[in-house]
Amino acid sequence: MVPLSYYLALSGILFACGVTGFLIKRNIITIFMSIELMLNGVNLSFVAFAAHWHALSGQIFVFFVMVVAAAEAGVGLAIIIAVYRTRETLNVDRVNLLKL
């Protein structure tokens, strides 16, 4: 028996780690991975609440979040490849012009 607040605390820690990584990281791929970490933290709280309130829709929503994350990863990584092709850098500080 694990208290609900433990699950929520773990999910909060994961989300906070994701936000911190998003803010302090300079590599565009690592920033993208931080977003995935945030999504994972939210998924954990979805599943914990689903078990708490005996509603399976929480788990269905996790499934939808994963689908959206997969689509987002595909498009995002394609954008990263396109950015690298035009700028030859992965550092977000050097990607500061709208037009080359």
Place this chain on the structure above:
Amino acid sequence: MLHLILFLIFGAICVAGAVNLLVQRHPINSALSLIVVMGSLAVEYLLLGAEFVAAVQVIIYAGAIMVLFVFVIMLLNAGEEERTRGSRVALLFGIPGMLVGSVLMGWVLLEHSGTEAVPAGALPGFPKVIGWLLFHHFLLPFEVTSVLILIAIMGAVVLASQPESVQQTKKEG
């Protein structure tokens, strides 16, 4: 009791992986620690009885998405990230804002979430039940996500393919 111990062990692995993601400077190390986070999260889902979600977590997240990440890191030959100085505005407002946010979140967690325990495996999310729900109550969102995936595939192909002018110059040169 066993559940609590398992939860604590894999929760610690999870947090360690997440912190390692922040500390590492090479993207490939960050990607591998993210895989550790996702694997231990799958165990947490199993503890909650969500079998389908745990399997999908391993297959889609730890499998497909992370392979894509590692593939792109290798394709672009991403090296160590260079440190640049952050902006002063971020220091002035970001750190106090983060402190306030975390204190608020901790307070809400402690005060309002209650201490009732979530019984392990109380809500068995068997694939059969999930599939029934998915194709009855959530049929429309399910179909919409398939369209979303299709759009994402086309977007990825268009974005990642080289523009024609570049291809022509490469052929000539």
